[in-house]
Amino acid sequence: MASAAAPAAQSAPPSLSLPPSQFARLQPHAYLLAHLSPPATSNQPSIRANGRAPSQFRITSANTGSLTHTNGSAVVRVGDTTAVCGVRAELLPTEDIASWSVSRSAAATTNKRRKLTDPTQKLTEEIGDESDLDADADDQSHIEDLNLLVPNLSLSTGCAPGFIPGAPPSSLAQSLSHQILALLHTTRLVRAEDLRVWYQPPNLGAEDLERHNESEQMDVDAEEAGEKDKEIKAFWVLYIDVMIVSLAGNPFDAAWASVLAALRDTKLPRAWWDIDNEMVVCSDAVSESHKLTLRGMPVASSFCVFEADAAAGWRAVIIPDAEEERQIEESNRKGVQRRWILADPDGYEEGLTQERACIVVDKKQGGKGKLVIVKMEKNGGWALDSEELRKLVDISAKRWEDVRQVIGQC
Structure with a gap:
């Protein structure tokens, strides 16, 4: 009685490719750069790893x-x-309040002197300009x-x-x-x-x-x-x-x-x-x-700058400013993008960026008035220039409209 042994199952060759989740953990900078800078032959738009456009905010x-x-x-x-x-x-x-009696007596004395010595005090109060300024000062x-x-x-x-x-x-x-x-x-x-x-x-x-x-x-x-x-x-x-x-x-x-x-x-x-x-x-x-x-409804919008060069943080300290500007101009001339401004960065993107910017804007009269820049700050680098900051203000204005609709419906 002869029996033939079953042939051993051939194991599949190991895969040489990594799943996106492991690649994102092993090479986070290269993973995000591959999404933001796809090959020119692919005809794919620049998109972030989370699927958003660079200027798109989260819901x-x-x-x-x-x-x-x-x-x-x-x-x-x-x-x-x-x-x-x-x-x-x-x-x-x-x-x-320990200092309340002192501050109140000083304010009363000042107001009394102004009423007795200033003949235009009544006219000024009727106009309302100085009283409004005094009220704002008292509020602050x-x-x-x-x-x-x-x-x-x-x-x-x-x-x-x-x-x-x-x-x-x-x-x-x-x-x-x-x-x-x-x-x-x-x-x-x-x-x-x-x-x-x-x-x-x-x-x-x-x-x-x-x-x-x-x-x-x-x-x-x-x-x-x-x-x-x-x-x-x-x-x-x-x-x-x-x-x-x-x-x-x-x-x-x-x-x-x-x-x-x-x-x-x-x-x-x-x-x-x-x-x-x-x-x-x-x-x-x-x-x-x-x-x-x-007073109004100021809305904050945060941004971060992602550099194509992973060592841009310490390289900027060694390379002079003029040389850095020359490299940026040469990259722009060749059509190669070196940095991206990302709106509303998530935790993954925050760990890969150094320069941050925050713009707080408000619109008076229920959104029909002029746009007011309440606060503007940036830190961590010098990649953002005045022209790019103007674009960020426009993006922040659109963001203000979205937040106003969300909070206004509450």
């Missing part, structure tokens, strides 16, 4: 009122980056000096593998918190008038005014005795807490959009000074609360 969505224990809240998602913002309002009585001084806006950003939520829950604040979280605070002060987004709790002292009666006139005092003294100025008894302090629950690049744009949406959703209860109990009392009626009257 943005927003939802407000998700947190019931806050005065205002919002959840904003930019691609896979998600930011949750909650605004809590607490009262700060002026009697707890009260908000900044008294720290009425307190933003805090947290990344210790397990949003990314590098951030462990319960860990102390990282340098990135502290930097983002400082950027949000600086932008709140620069844009003057929140008005100090919305944060003040006023008290109007009762005016003197007619008999008291007659006594002043009978005592042969000046009419100015009688007028000042009869009409007392309103007093500020407390301020609302807004604690703006931002939590990044999912980090996939460009956390600042998502965090700022969540702050903007949360402030638009914030409602402050009606508060007044109870003269009998000598304390500030708040109303429980939701119908009596009021929203913040924000």
Whole structure:
């Protein structure tokens, strides 16, 4: 009985090609460069590894009122980056401010001198130019000096593998918190008038005014005795807490959009000074609360510059500026692109770029007015010139329209 053994199955030869996921991890720079600079014979457009065009932003969505224990809240998602913002309002009585009595007496003395010595004060107040400037100055001084806006950003939520829950604040979280605070002060987004709790002292009666006139005092003294100025008894302090629950690049744009949406959703209860109990009392009626009257809607747009040369970061330190410019001009003459400006970079692209740019724009009068550049900054290199920055402003203006529609529908 003879039996023939089955022939051994021939194993397939090992594949010499790598799947895209492994190639992206082993050669990240070459992987992104292959997408942005396809062969000329392929007739394929320049596209990023995530499938977006260089100037295309990720899809943005927003939802407000998700947190019931806050005065205002919002959840904003930019691609896979998600930011949750909650605004809590607490009262700060002026009697707890150490320097309040000194600053109030100095301001009262200044106003009194201006009324007595400046004959054009009444005309200026009727025109309104100087009073508006004074109001803006008071808004800025009260908000900044008294720290009425307190933003805090947290990344210790397990949003990314590098951030462990319960860990102390990282340098990135502290930097983002400082950027949000600086932008709140620069844009003057929140008005100090919305944060003040006023008290109007009762005016003197007619008999008291007659006594002043009978005592042969000046009419100015009688007028000042009869009409007392309103007093500020407390301020609302807004604690703006931002939590990044999912980090996939460009956390600042998502965090700022969540702050903007949360402030638009914030409602402050009606508060007044109870003269009998000598304390500030708040109303429980939701119908009596009021929203913040924000100044515009500034939108932030971030960009990064991807260099075709992987060693451009340290090579730029060695090669003089003139030689670098000559190489760029020669590449442009040959039609070879050396760098790409990527809008709304994700986490993969942020690790391959050094130069960043952020542009904050706003449009007054509900989007029908002139475009205003609120803030423009760039760091990490000198590849961006003035002409490219103008193009980024145009892209940011289109981005403003998209974000306005998303937040406006909330």
